[in-house]
Amino acid sequence: DAGVIQSPRHEVTEMGQEVTLRCKPISGHNSLFWYRQTMMRGLELLIYFNNNVPIDDSGMPEDRFSAKMPNASFSTLKIQPSEPRDSAVYFCASRARDSPLGNEKLFFGSGTQLSVL
């Protein structure tokens, strides 16, 4: 299994531009998470999908952020317009279908390093 695949690995853009981050979860996993990692705030959950449906987006910073999961094998996180304070590493993670109690393992991708100038 290739694991959780994220693209691009690095994104450098100018303030005001639209940024789209992509994620392919592990096949068979039905839960998908988007996290943001910064030195100041650590790992923050942005949004959680279960069976392609957004369940909790309370961590999305503001309306400039949106996420979709059109099918079980693909998700996007979009920032429009981007701002310098959005600079961070964005991780996608997936979890197996019906994780039994005691096995809540998240599988993280390698992340997208976003720099907004």
Add this chain to the structure above:
Amino acid sequence: QQQVKQSPQSLIVQKGGISIINCAYENTAFDYFPWYQQFPGKGPALLIAIRPDVSEKQEGRFTISFNKSAKQFSLHIMDSQPGDSATYFCAAPTTSGTYKYIFGTGTRLKVLA
């Protein structure tokens, strides 16, 4: 706001030594305590986890100790190796049995050869 407080922020250990990282939580409903390991340029990966019905769990050189009364849990790395050099995160669910985890701020471990 619920928190998971992790210490120390950074740690330097000689090869063969014991690395100890501590976490303290607030919410008594927390019922699953994983530790994640992150290497530079990679995403976090589950290292070991414990439920509060046991006080200790060991997997190889890695041990979690859990103190329910003190609301603390710690990661011990025995016989630390340079390959263990990474950032370690503790985490806990915000409510019992939930998907929503709070992560500690991370401990950057460096094991000297």
